[in-house]
Amino acid sequence: MLKLYAILFAIKNFFAPCYLEKRISGFHAERNGYKIEKVGRLPDSIPESSALEIAEEGKTYWTLGDGGSKPQLYKIDSTGKALDILNLWQLQNIDWEAMTKDSKGNIYIGEIGNNRNIRKDLRIYKVNVAENNRIDTIFFSYPDQKAFPPEKAQLNFDCEGIFWYNDSLYLFSKNRGKRCTKFYKLPDKAGNYQAVLFDEIFMNAQLTDADMSPDNKLVALLSYGKIYFLKVHTNPNGTLKFIPWFCKTFNRSAQAEALVFINNTDLLVTNEEGQVFVVRKKK
Numbered sequence: 001m002l003k004l005y006a007i008l009f010a011i012k013n014f015f016a017p018c019y020l021e022k023r024i025s026g027f028h029a030e031r032n033g034y035k036i037e038k039v040g041r042l043p044d045s046i047p048e049s050s051a052l053e054i055a056e057e058g059k060t061y062w063t064l065g066d067g068g069s070k071p072q073l074y075k076i077d078s079t080g081k082a083l084d085i086l087n088l089w090q091l092q093n094i095d096w097e098a099m100t101k102d103s104k105g106n107i108y109i110g111e112i113g114n115n116r117n118i119r120k121d122l123r124i125y126k127v128n129v130a131e132n133n134r135i136d137t138i139f140f141s142y143p144d145q146k147a148f149p150p151e152k153a154q155l156n157f158d159c160e161g162i163f164w165y166n167d168s169l170y171l172f173s174k175n176r177g178k179r180c181t182k183f184y185k186l187p188d189k190a191g192n193y194q195a196v197l198f199d200e201i202f203m204n205a206q207l208t209d210a211d212m213s214p215d216n217k218l219v220a221l222l223s224y225g226k227i228y229f230l231k232v233h234t235n236p237n238g239t240l241k242f243i244p245w246f247c248k249t250f251n252r253s254a255q256a257e258a259l260v261f262i263n264n265t266d267l268l269v270t271n272e273e274g275q276v277f278v279v280r281k282k283k
Helices: 002-015 019-025
Strands: 028-030 034-041 049-056 060-065 072-077 082-087 096-101 107-111 123-128 134-141 159-165 168-173 180-187 191-194 196-202 207-212 218-223 226-234 240-249 256-261 267-271 275-281
Touching: 019 028, 019 196, 019 240, 049 107, 049 207, 049 267, 060 096, 096 207, 107 159, 134 180, 159 218, 168 207, 180 191, 196 240, 218 256
Parallel strands: 028 240, 049 096, 049 256, 096 159, 134 191, 159 207, 207 256
Antiparallel strands: 034 275, 049 060, 060 072, 072 082, 096 107, 107 123, 123 134, 159 168, 168 180, 180 196, 207 218, 218 226, 226 240, 256 267, 267 275
């Protein structure tokens, strides 16, 4: 039922490209500056790709399977060809939905899928690659969730997008309720935390992944049928402010759930159907 709902939502976005985001949040609709090209396909051995992260700069990428898949990371090239597997058998993939990497190469895996907004065991696994893939765990809760589940209009405690910046993890809610995506922040160290809610922006889509550009100037948010670009502003106290910039429709996305910047402007995207796309800025 949830997958059917996602498909119907993507069809809806096809016929309503970015109008409400422009009127309410200040995004503009991007039409000609970017092109999207299908460049490959994942093998059937990689089930329902739900996250992407760079493994080797400009060469290979990590992806992972959706909830219920084996606790593994799969190394692929830019066309989706399978290259290697990192087994993390000490973990369980209840609902892995996101992945990011810090400046030291540590990988963060988001055990954060929460479709029904009832989980009280949300966590992010930190894979310490320099220490033989030792696992640390970051437990957290949302400060504004008081009921499990909340009222239907407040179903906004599911998250599928995270990225790392300056010793912190940034989380973006999937947006099942009133279409306002919430932005949260967590420390990147093992512990038990209450996330900090610091902003929200209206987006008429369900967000499925997030990433920050290598130069820390852009954030891209993936959804079913759209990609949102936000400019990053650093306040004098060091906190980040995300400013709506433009919305790019992605009519061939299907159930796209993973993206990563491959340079300061371009993105690699995969969907649960196994397709691999490049979103490239025109020169």
